[in-house]
Amino acid sequence: MSLSAQLINGLALGAGYAVLAVGWTVLLGAARLVNFSHGQLYMLGAFTTWFVVAKLGLPYLVGIPVALLVCGALGLLMQLAMIRLTLDQKIVNLMVVTLAFGYLLQGGAALLFGGNPQRIDSPFEARSLALGVARFTQQDVLIVVAALVLYAATFHVLGRTGVGRTVRAVAEDPKLAQLYGINAARVYVGVFVFAAATAGLAGAVIAPRSPILTSIGFDEVIITFLVVVLGGIGSILGGLLAGLGLGLFVAVFGAFFPPAYSMAAAFAVLLVILVVRPQGLTAR
Amino acid sequence: MSALGSEVRSPAGSGGLDSLVWTGRRGPLRWGGRLLLIAVGYLLPWILGGSDRIVTTCVLIAIFAIMSYGLDLVLSYLGEVSLGHTLFWAAGAYLTAITAVRLGWSPMPALIAALAAATALATVLGIATIRTREFVFSLVTYAAAVIGLTVVSNSAVFGGTDGLVGIPLLSLPAVDGQYVARSNADFWPIAYLVLVLVIGLISRFRRSKLGVTALMAQMNPDLATSLGVDVRRTRVLVFVLSAPVAALAGWLYAYQRSYVSPDLLSPYFLLFMLTAVILPGRRLLLGPLVGALLLTSQQELASLGGDADKIVLGGVLAAVLLLSPDGLAGIWRRIIRGGAGREIRPARDEAERRA
Numbered sequence: 223m224s225l226s227a228q229l230i231n232g233l234a235l236g237a238g239y240a241v242l243a244v245g246w247t248v249l250l251g252a253a254r255l256v257n258f259s260h261g262q263l264y265m266l267g268a269f270t271t272w273f274v275v276a277k278l279g280l281p282y283l284v285g286i287p288v289a290l291l292v293c294g295a296l297g298l299l300m301q302l303a304m305i306r307l308t309l310d311q312k313i314v315n316l317m318v319v320t321l322a323f324g325y326l327l328q329g330g331a332a333l334l335f336g337g338n339p340q341r342i343d344s345p346f347e348a349r350s351l352a353l354g355v356a357r358f359t360q361q362d363v364l365i366v367v368a369a370l371v372l373y374a375a376t377f378h379v380l381g382r383t384g385v386g387r388t389v390r391a392v393a394e395d396p397k398l399a400q401l402y403g404i405n406a407a408r409v410y411v412g413v414f415v416f417a418a419a420t421a422g423l424a425g426a427v428i429a430p431r432s433p434i435l436t437s438i439g440f441d442e443v444i445i446t447f448l449v450v451v452l453g454g455i456g457s458i459l460g461g462l463l464a465g466l467g468l469g470l471f472v473a474v475f476g477a478f479f480p481p482a483y484s485m486a487a488a489f490a491v492l493l494v495i496l497v498v499r500p501q502g503l504t505a506r
Numbered sequence: 507m508s509a510l511g512s513e514v515r516s517p518a519g520s521g522g523l524d525s526l527v528w529t530g531r532r533g534p535l536r537w538g539g540r541l542l543l544i545a546v547g548y549l550l551p552w553i554l555g556g557s558d559r560i561v562t563t564c565v566l567i568a569i570f571a572i573m574s575y576g577l578d579l580v581l582s583y584l585g586e587v588s589l590g591h592t593l594f595w596a597a598g599a600y601l602t603a604i605t606a607v608r609l610g611w612s613p614m615p616a617l618i619a620a621l622a623a624a625t626a627l628a629t630v631l632g633i634a635t636i637r638t639r640e641f642v643f644s645l646v647t648y649a650a651a652v653i654g655l656t657v658v659s660n661s662a663v664f665g666g667t668d669g670l671v672g673i674p675l676l677s678l679p680a681v682d683g684q685y686v687a688r689s690n691a692d693f694w695p696i697a698y699l700v701l702v703l704v705i706g707l708i709s710r711f712r713r714s715k716l717g718v719t720a721l722m723a724q725m726n727p728d729l730a731t732s733l734g735v736d737v738r739r740t741r742v743l744v745f746v747l748s749a750p751v752a753a754l755a756g757w758l759y760a761y762q763r764s765y766v767s768p769d770l771l772s773p774y775f776l777l778f779m780l781t782a783v784i785l786p787g788r789r790l791l792l793g794p795l796v797g798a799l800l801l802t803s804q805q806e807l808a809s810l811g812g813d814a815d816k817i818v819l820g821g822v823l824a825a826v827l828l829l830s831p832d833g834l835a836g837i838w839r840r841i842i843r844g845g846a847g848r849e850i851r852p853a854r855d856e857a858e859r860r861a
Contacts, residue, residue, distance in 0.1 A: 256641045258648075303828055313640050314587050315827050318780060321589070322823035325777050329816025440773065441656075444649045451642075482660040486653045493634045496646065 227356040228473045234362035236469020237369035238428040240462050242442060243449035244372055245417030248380070251456025252393040252413050255308065256317055259300070259324030260421050260446055261439030263293045266327060267425025268434045269335050272342045282344045282430075289426040290419045296327070297418020301411045308410050311396075324439065331436040344430035361430055368427050372420065373462045380458065389413060393456070441485060448488055452495075548698055551691075562690045563806040568697035569758045571798035572704050573775070574782035576752030579708070581780070582788040583717060584744050585724035586639070590631060590647030591779055593654045594624040594749040596770040598756025600658070603670040603766040613676055613761065620757045621750040628749030632742040655771040669767025676761035687761070697758055701795070704751060709791055711747075720744045774816070781823045787835030796834075 242264060249255050257263075270292045271285035300323055301308070307316050346360035380386035391399040392409045400406050424442075449468055453460030472484040479487070546553075551564040577591045598620040605611040605619050635646050658664040665671075676687040676696065687693040711717045722730045723737040730737050760766050782797030790796075801822075805815055830836045 256645070303824075307828070312831070314585070314644075315831055317641055317644055318587055318784070319824050319827045321780070322777065322820045322827070324820070325773055326817055326820035326824065328773075329813045329820060332813040332816070440652050444652050447645050447649060451645075480660065482656055486657055489649050489653045492649070493646070496634050496638065 224355050226354060228477050229470065230353065230356040230358050230362070232470035232473030233466065234358060234365050234469070235473055236466035237366040238424065238431075238465075239445050239449050239469050240369045240465025241365065241372055241420065241427065242424040243446045243453075243461050243465055244376055244458070245420035246446045246450045247453065247456060247458060247461040248376065248389075249413055249417040250450060252389045253308070253410050254311070254313065254393075255410070255414065256313075256320070257300075257414070257417060258317060258321040258443060259327055260417070261442035262324040262327040262331070263296065263418050263421035263439075264425040264429075264442045265434070265436060265439040266296070266331060267293050267422030268342065268429030268438075269331055269340070269425075269436065270422065271426040271429065272340050272434065273335070275343050276340070282342070282346075285342075286423065286426040289422045291422075293422025293425075294415050294419035297415045298411065300418070301414035305407055305410065309407060328436060328439065335436055337436065339433040339435050341433050342430040347430045361427075365427050368423070369462070369465070372423070373458060377458050444485060444489065448492055451492065544702055547702075548695075551694060558690065559807070561694060563802060565690045565693050565697050565762060566806060567795075567799050567802045568694075568701040569755050569762060570778060570782065570802055571795045572701055572758065573752050573755035574779045574794035574798050575704050575708055576748045576750075576755065577779040578783045578788075578794045579711065579744055579748035579751065581783050582793075583711075583720040583724065584741055586741070587644045587780075588647045588745070588748075589644050589776060590650045591748070591752050592771050592775045593631075593647075593651045594628060594752040595756045595759075595775060596654065596658070596766075597624045597627055597749075598753025599760040599766045599770050600664055600670075600756075601753075602757045602760040603665075603673050604663070606673050606760075607670050613678060613757075617754075617757050620753045624749040624753030624756075625746060628746045629742075632745040636738050636742055651771060651776065655768055658771060659768045665767075667768060669765055669769075671765040673760055673764045673766070675764075676758075690762070693762055697762070700754060700758060704754065705791065705795070707751070712791065716740065716743060716747075774819075777819050777823060781819060781826075785822060785826050785833050787833030790835060793833075793835075 242260075246257065246260060249257060267289040270289040271282070274280050274285035274288050275282050300320070304316060304319055307319065344361055346364050349360045350357050351360065351363070352358075380389060388399075388404055389409055389412075391402070391404055392406050396406045445468070449461055449464045452468065453462070453464030468488060471488060472481075475481075475484040475487055551561045554560045554564075573591075573595050576594060577588060580586055580588045580591070601620040601623045602613075602616045605616040606613070611619070631647065631650055635643050638646060659667050676693065677684050678696065679685075685692075685696075687696060719730065719735050719740045722733075723735060723740050727737050730740075756770070759770075778798075778801055782794050782801055784797075785800065786793040786796040801819070804818065809815055810818065826833055830840075832839070
């Protein structure tokens with residue numbers, strides 16, 4: 223493939239990473255929470271879409287909001303179960319609980335959807351476009367559009383509205399915000415549901431590019447982690463740029479080396495950053 | 507020793523069962539009790555009927571308990587959640603397989619290679635994460651394990667997704683020639699001996715300067731620093747020490763199963779380790795053994811099928827942390843105290859009176 227084709231591919235890949243990571247960026251920035259079941263929610267978003275399209279026979283565009291709702295509802299249940307741990311800021315225990323939830327979701331999905339690889343039949347995947355020599359599908363365009371809209375909306379809501387002010391107040395100082403009359407528990411629930419729903423959205427729009435299995439989701443957590451950390455924890459714009467950057471890196475790396483090692487290479491970069499410049503991890 | 511024990515006790519995981527194994531009288535009576543316990547433990551497969559299924563389950567319990575003790579060192583005494591310990595366990599098993607199958611090494615040199623590889627990996631990872639804590643530490647170790655899975659599944663050296671098959675029988679030098687483990691019944695004495703040695707090591711660690719320092723660094727890093735403790739050095743040391751313990755289990759498992767495959771790096775073993783340590787309650791000497799016993803018994807003797815077992819494992823771990831973060835020991839303590847406050851002293855006194 224030519225370089226321009228790789229760049230187009232990297233752009234679509236990176237936009238997908240950005241969609242995947244936006245929930246985590248907000249979750250970590252606003253609530254100092256991490257959700258290890260993020261990858262499984264992505265998987266569930268993909269399988270919900272597949273179920274709606276393949277089993278219920280509804281159009282793909284109906285599958286996307288259904289996936290969003292299902293994952294958002296699961297996020298709501300999880301956060302309601304964890305609300306006491308969250309308010310006590312038991313970060314370590316919370317992390318392990320979400321890891322356990324992820325494993326539960328994986329087992330449940332395997333029981334529900336079976337162990338065979340599936341393909342989401344998206345009408346956009348079949349239609350390919352060309353830009354010079356580079357070819358791409360409408361699905362790629364959909365992913366890029368979804369990323370831009372999602373980031374613009376998140377940026378606007380967090381930065382310019384009352385809801386955003388409330389979330390930022392809780393992020394700054396939860397105790398003081400509560401004294402001021404803000405319900406921190408409600409903010410935590412809201413942020414967690416947003417993160418879960420966007421993971422579902424990511425599954426619905428990205429997964430048609432390749433076959434899906436109920437065992438996927440672990441790489442997605444690592445991708446999310448890389449994007450969030452490289453973009454600067456809590457930074458929306460940084461997340462978008464880091465997502466696109468990582469996508470381009472993976473696409474270009476995959477052109478020269480076995481693609482299976484691209485994540486390993488990205489991780490090696492992260493390890494070097496950790497050693498050389500650990501303060502980059504806490505920068506806003 | 508008992509004075510030291512009360513000093514380093516943390517508010518979260520103390521009293522009750524902990525006191526029974528941690529403090530107590532020294533002397534012939536205590537040693538006699540320990541030896542009796544060790545002897546009964548050894549005879550357990552036969553006490554339970556000695557069927558093939560029981561013996562296999564007991565061997566797996568021993569191996570998985572050793573694996574969990576590796577994570578226990580970091581989780582209980584450093585208070586950090588390492589999600590990368592499957593890496594050390596898999597390193598132990600894979601190095602054993604590669605040296606035994608490809609190079610024809612015998613078990614002891616293979617063991618040394620396994621321990622060395624895990625220690626080297628842990629040193630690199632420990633130094634890279636030296637300035638990270640909490641979720642960043644967990645995420646980096648988790649990422650290391652996921653990347654490890656990708657690398658192992660895709661490279662020919664490790665046999666790709668098929669893994670490596672044809673690991674020879676475990677054969678160790680004995681008084682009269684060689685002791686060859688042809689069956690799980692032959693394997694049991696070796697696995698059990700290693701388990702007892704590992705528990706001995708953990709028990710020594712708990713009383714060692716490093717163990718006390720680690721607890722202090724966990725409970726109050728600022729105080730530890732002001733008392734002249736190098737907190738970062740302590741954290742790396744404990745992390746590095748924990749890796750060969752997990753690798754030891756990997757070495758045993760490679761021989762017991764006679765093949766290795768990338769499933770060693772799967773989240774199943776990660777969740778298993780975490781649950782085995784957290785379910786009984788952190789910082790208990792015999793905790794990981796009890797945890798491994800409960801989990802392995804369920805999976806081997808009362809399995810509901812692979813996917814349903816995942817729900818059981820994930821569900822148990824989530825439920826413990828949400829309902830009783832101190833695990834079964836926490837529930838037990840609440841029962842014997844009748845739900846009274848959380849002071850440490852009364853529980854300790856009561857435990858000592860019982861002992």
